[in-house]
Amino acid sequence: xxxxxxxxxxxxxxxxxxxxxxxxxxxxxxxxxxxxFPIYSKWFAEYNKLHADIRINYQSVGSxxxxxxLIKQTVFFGATDGPxxxxxxxxxxxxxxxxxxxxxxxxxxxxxxxxxxxxxxSGPILADIFLGKITKWNDAAITKLNPGINxxxxxxxxxxxxxxxxxxxxxxxxxxxxxxxxxxKVGVNTSVKWPTxxxxxxxxxxxxxVAQTPGxxxxxxxIYALQTKMSYGTVQNxxxxxxxxxxxxxxxxxxxAATQMPPDFRVxxxxxxxxxVYPVSSFxxxxxxxxxxxxxxxxxxxxxxxxxxxxxxxFAPELGYAPxxxxxxxxxxxxxxxxxxx
Amino acid sequence: MxxxxxxxxGFRAGTGxxxxxxxxxxxxxxVELTLQSMKSINQFGLDFWRTEIWDPVAGxxxxxxxxxxxxxxxxxxxxxxxxxxxxxxxxxxxxxxAALRQPLVFLTELLAxxxxxxxxxxxxxxxxxxxxxxEASLPGAVRSLPxxxxxxxxxGMLSAALVLAIMVIPFSxxxxxxxxxxxxxxxxxxxxxxxxxxxxxxxxxxxxARTGIIGAVMLGFGRALGETMAVTMVIGNNPQVSVSxxxxxxxxxxVIANEFTEAADELYLAALVEIGLVLFIITLVVNTMxxxxxxxxxxxxxxxxxxxxxxxxxxxxx
Numbered sequence: 001x002x003x004x005x006x007x008x009x010x011x012x013x014x015x016x017x018x019x020x021x022x023x024x025x026x027x028x029x030x031x032x033x034x035x036x037f038p039i040y041s042k043w044f045a046e047y048n049k050l051h052a053d054i055r056i057n058y059q060s061v062g063s064x065x066x067x068x069x070l071i072k073q074t075v076f077f078g079a080t081d082g083p084x085x086x087x088x089x090x091x092x093x094x095x096x097x098x099x100x101x102x103x104x105x106x107x108x109x110x111x112x113x114x115x116x117x118x119x120x121x122s123g124p125i126l127a128d129i130f131l132g133k134i135t136k137w138n139d140a141a142i143t144k145l146n147p148g149i150n151x152x153x154x155x156x157x158x159x160x161x162x163x164x165x166x167x168x169x170x171x172x173x174x175x176x177x178x179x180x181x182x183x184x185k186v187g188v189n190t191s192v193k194w195p196t197x198x199x200x201x202x203x204x205x206x207x208x209x210v211a212q213t214p215g216x217x218x219x220x221x222x223i224y225a226l227q228t229k230m231s232y233g234t235v236q237n238x239x240x241x242x243x244x245x246x247x248x249x250x251x252x253x254x255x256x257a258a259t260q261m262p263p264d265f266r267v268x269x270x271x272x273x274x275x276x277v278y279p280v281s282s283f284x285x286x287x288x289x290x291x292x293x294x295x296x297x298x299x300x301x302x303x304x305x306x307x308x309x310x311x312x313x314x315f316a317p318e319l320g321y322a323p324x325x326x327x328x329x330x331x332x333x334x335x336x337x338x339x340x341x342x
Numbered sequence: 343m344x345x346x347x348x349x350x351x352g353f354r355a356g357t358g359x360x361x362x363x364x365x366x367x368x369x370x371x372x373v374e375l376t377l378q379s380m381k382s383i384n385q386f387g388l389d390f391w392r393t394e395i396w397d398p399v400a401g402x403x404x405x406x407x408x409x410x411x412x413x414x415x416x417x418x419x420x421x422x423x424x425x426x427x428x429x430x431x432x433x434x435x436x437x438x439x440a441a442l443r444q445p446l447v448f449l450t451e452l453l454a455x456x457x458x459x460x461x462x463x464x465x466x467x468x469x470x471x472x473x474x475x476x477e478a479s480l481p482g483a484v485r486s487l488p489x490x491x492x493x494x495x496x497x498g499m500l501s502a503a504l505v506l507a508i509m510v511i512p513f514s515x516x517x518x519x520x521x522x523x524x525x526x527x528x529x530x531x532x533x534x535x536x537x538x539x540x541x542x543x544x545x546x547x548x549x550x551a552r553t554g555i556i557g558a559v560m561l562g563f564g565r566a567l568g569e570t571m572a573v574t575m576v577i578g579n580n581p582q583v584s585v586s587x588x589x590x591x592x593x594x595x596x597v598i599a600n601e602f603t604e605a606a607d608e609l610y611l612a613a614l615v616e617i618g619l620v621l622f623i624i625t626l627v628v629n630t631m632x633x634x635x636x637x638x639x640x641x642x643x644x645x646x647x648x649x650x651x652x653x654x655x656x657x658x659x660x
Contacts, residue, residue: 062603088606155493162579162596164398164604187399190604198497198590199579201600208466213474213495 028297031059032066032079035166035221036284039102039319040079043312047304054300063166064190070096070287076297078287081166082173082190083266095290097339098265099305099332100283102313103254103322105222105245106170107232107280109207112137113152113214118244120145122236123178123271123279129217130158130175131182132196137215145236152215159209159218162199164190170282171219174270222250223320237279238271249278250322258327265332281322291340299341306336372622379616381609390616396581398601403613405620407581411591412621415499415573416566418587419506424559427511428548431518431558436544447519454512462575465505470496470576473504477588492588497578500587505572510562517561521554522547553636560632567625570595594621 037060044056061069063080070078071092083098108121115137125141128134134141138151161168169190176183186192198213200206203224210218222245225232234242243249256274257267271279286305292298309332313323324332376383382390382403393404434446474496484490492498525547533543548555570593578590579600594617605611 064604064606065602067606085606157493157495162574163600164602166604189399190606191398191601193395193397193399194580197580198495199592199600201574201579205575209497212466212471213497 025053025055026297026300027055027057028077028300029057029059029075030066030077030079030286031061031069031075032287033063033081033166033284034060035081035104036079036102036321038223039316039321042315042319043304043308046312046315047307050307054304056304062164063169064164067287070289073293076292076294077301079285080287081282081284082169083268083285084287092289094292097288097290097335098285099288099335100254100265100324100328101286101305101308102316103250103281103283103324104170105250105253105278105281105322106167106174106219107222107225107245108217108219108235109210109225109230109232110217111210111212111214113154115149115151116231117146117149118231119149119233120236120242121233123174126235127175127179127182129156130160130195130197131179131185132158154215157213157216158194158197159206159213159216160194160197160199161191161202161206161219163201163205165202166190166282166284167203167219167221168192170270170280173268173282174280177268177271226320235279237277238273239275239277241275243276243278245278245280247317247320247322249276250281251325253277253279253281254283254322254328255325258325258331261328261331263335265335288339290338295341298339302336302339302341306333309333372619375615375619375622379612379619382612382616385609386613390613391620394581394583396597398605398607398610401607401609403610403616405594405617407583408592408594408597408617409620409624410583411499411577411581412567412593412595412624414585414591415502415506415577415593416563418499418503419510419566420559420563422503422507423510423514423562426507427514427558427562428518428555430511430515431522432544432548434515435519435522436547437540450512450515453508454516458509458569458572459575461505461509462572465501465572465576469504470501472496473498473501488585489587491586492584494588495578495590497576498586498588498590499577499584502573502577502591502593503587505576506566506569509569509572510566513565514558514562517558518551518555521551521558524554525551553639556632556636556639560629563628563632564625567621567628568595570599574600594618 037058040058044058048055058079063082066075066078067080067084067088069075071088073093084096089096108126110119119142122145125134125145128141135156136153137156138153143151169188172182172186172192173188176186176188186195198209200209200218203220206218207220207224207228207230210216220230224230232245234244236242252274253269253272256272256277257269261267265283265285267283269281269283272281288298288301309324309329313329316323386393386403390403390405391409392406393402394406395402395404396407397403430450434443438446474494477490477494477496477500480490529547529550530543533546538546573593574596577593577596579592579596580590581592581597582589584591598614598617602614605614
């Protein structure tokens with residue numbers, strides 16, 4: 001129904017354009033993840049400055065809802081923080097391609113009375129804290145990693161996201177890679193059955209829980225921590241280094257993954273190998289049909305993506321996202337050629 | 343004459359259609375919620391109502407912790423709010439100096455107009471830290487009771503009930519005030535004539551207006567059941583069945599609001615819609631029960647002699 005209406009509208013628009021002999025305003029609708037919304041809206045605005053006749057609408061309804069709308073074809077493109085599941089790919093009426101657009105990271109934030117130092121965490125310790133197995137800040141496992149910091153014996157309160165979220169997906173994806181117990185007991189999804197703790201709504205919800213609750217630990221997006229100037233801990237990567245999340249260390253995580261990138265780009269880069277890599281990093285993806293119904297819109301989207309992967313990347317750092325490494329961009333440019341625009 | 347009669351028929355049919363439309367909308371909501379949650383209904387059946395597990399990864403869903411959290415928080419809120427709301431209503435309608443009446447009415451109505459997210463923010467930044475301090479200052483003997491067990495987080499059932507109570511008070515008190523206003527002055531005069539004190543006369547008026555007051559309370563209960571934003575911000579969002587006021591818990595409306603956008607899996611989505619269906623059913627049952635209560639009271643009241651309510655209220659003190 002909706003697609004027949006949009007086809008009708010598109011047809012009328014084309015007819016009008018031909019009749020008037022001028023380029024028609026092309027409008028493309030998309031929906032999905034909230035995490036990349038700031039950079040997507042910046043991109044669409046900048047792109048509109050370059051191409052006044054193109055308007056791209058993006059509704060940040062959440063990754064799950066974006067995928068649903070893409071499958072039902074009520075939007076032309078989707079966006080997600082976690083790759084589509086094989087089941088979702090099957091439900092879609094056509095083949096869906098994933099295109100990484102920028103990178104994000106998730107950082108541990110904490111509030112320990114009288115401790116101002118930057119704490120070091122390892123994956124297994126974070127997993128044990130979030131499993132409720134490590135319950136005191138002066139647990140031997142934590143103090144061993146942080147010599148010289150006088151950690152109190154206060155109880156640890158875990159704060160997590162209550163709403164389904166790509167941030168949670170990245171965080172638990174990392175935990176299940178470093179902890180077999182997390183993988184078998186909890187698993188990976190945008191919402192999980194938390195073994196312990198309290199839930200806050202959104203990054204701001206978790207951040208305010210942590211800020212207010214002495215002895216608490218939570219996780220927020222890197223952008224959010226940077227914008228609000230929260231302090232956050234370092235996380236040990238596969239090479240054994242304790243790395244602080246930054247635009248560089250997140251791009252490095254993707255660079256390490258680029259060498260063994262699967263052709264469909266559906267890859268998790270948490271706990272990526274390599275030096276200087278921040279281990280709780282992830283791509284965020286734009287979703288397009290390989291053979292979209294509307295070829296004119298397909299051509300516009302391909303042109304837009306080429307621009308976003310090229311010139312557009314320079315807007316990423318100022319908004320707190322890490323730009324894609326060269327290697328990944330090259331692979332994506334090749335993959336974009338697969339989209340049928342005729 | 344005949345034309346006027348025809349107009350009357352048209353009017354009756356027109357308003358009748360609107361009334362039927364209302365029934366149709368309620369029915370359509372029920373049908374749609376059922377259809378959308380079929381997958382979850384088929385999978386879990388009645389176990390959905392009594393299972394405690396909510397695991398989106400494993401695809402196992404049960405609504406019990408959410409049903410519990412919703413009813414527990416709403417009933418607590420009601421217990422806290424009803425005496426205060428009645429007190430406000432009685433003061434404004436019976437005792438208050440005339441100059442104060444309008445400002446007070448205005449203020450209670452203003453409270454009702456505040457968006458719930460504002461209550462939520464106030465809850466997070468003011469109420470929760472205060473509740474945490476209160477919880478931490480309780481003596482160990484009290485803390486060992488099951489109702490007060492658990493670490494003092496501030497977030498949890500107690501904060502949720504307090505926020506809900508504050509949100510419910512203006513609704514209940516406004517309606518209760520209107521109800522008290524409609525009590526015929528003959529009732530009070532009769533009580534005074536029998537030598538009642540002011541307190542006794544007001545008690546007689548309250549008794550006379552009891553059906554309306556129960557209606558006011560139930561209105562508040564309905565609002566508490568469906569409240570979402572303010573509750574999710576202070577309740578801690580942890581699906582568990584616990585009698586502890588300090589424990590973080592969860593409500594039906596809150597889990598729908600929180601998880602709906604990212605629920606991509608079909609069964610997960612159906613389970614969330616079924617939570618909506620459960621909330622719909624519980625709201626219907628609660629409203630029906632309060633209706634029945636009011637009806638039965640009204641019927642028994644009608645049989646009694648007119649002076650009975652006032653007389654019944656006085657004996658203990660006469």
